[in-house]
Amino acid sequence: MLALYIVAGILLVIVLVLSVPVDLTFDFRTNGDGRAMLRVEWLFGLLGKNLLPRKKKPAKRPKKPKKAKKPKKGKKRDLKTLLTLIRTRGVLAGSIRLVRRMLTSFRVRQLDADLRVGLDDPADTGIMCAVLWPLMVRPGLFGPVTFRIEPVFEEPVFEAALRGEVTIIPAQMVANLLRSVFSLAGLRVMKLMVVSRWKRKK
Numbered sequence: 001m002l003a004l005y006i007v008a009g010i011l012l013v014i015v016l017v018l019s020v021p022v023d024l025t026f027d028f029r030t031n032g033d034g035r036a037m038l039r040v041e042w043l044f045g046l047l048g049k050n051l052l053p054r055k056k057k058p059a060k061r062p063k064k065p066k067k068a069k070k071p072k073k074g075k076k077r078d079l080k081t082l083l084t085l086i087r088t089r090g091v092l093a094g095s096i097r098l099v100r101r102m103l104t105s106f107r108v109r110q111l112d113a114d115l116r117v118g119l120d121d122p123a124d125t126g127i128m129c130a131v132l133w134p135l136m137v138r139p140g141l142f143g144p145v146t147f148r149i150e151p152v153f154e155e156p157v158f159e160a161a162l163r164g165e166v167t168i169i170p171a172q173m174v175a176n177l178l179r180s181v182f183s184l185a186g187l188r189v190m191k192l193m194v195v196s197r198w199k200r201k202k
Helices: 002-019 073-087 091-103 122-131 133-137 170-181 184-201
Strands: 022-029 036-042 047-052 106-118 145-151 157-168
Touching: 002 170, 073 091, 073 184, 091 170, 091 184, 106 122, 122 145, 170 184
Parallel strands: 106 145
Antiparallel strands: 022 036, 022 157, 036 047, 106 157
């Protein structure tokens, strides 16, 4: 009985830990110095860590060039297995549902996206801007999401700046993942992977 209480207590602690939101603050830019910033905070800001930018490591001595290796047969098997997984009944639809459920685990507090885009053909640039025009006219259409785009007709160019604050609920992500793994499509994928690995060892 004591062992049952211990297991239940451990599971309860895991659930409580996963129920604490994780805050992500990010700033990515492709223009200028191409800087990137990513900070993770937990326990409502009591714990935090900067994942980007990372500290520069000391330069290593140049290694001797390695001889080109011949492609192994295992890579062809892996590609064949991947194609088989994609063609498995229910996998594609299940993957789409998983992505949708994962998105519900995100709470966007603020998201600013600035794009400077130009295509090879100015007419294509105009068509693209016409398609994205509702986002530019009503920047608050999707709540705290602001979208701005600057069309460039003189030359092909792509520059982006993405800044925002997002809250993630790990418990929801884990629950959605387990729900997908133990679905019919997920069980078919696991069975296929086990059979494929058994054949490889044989």
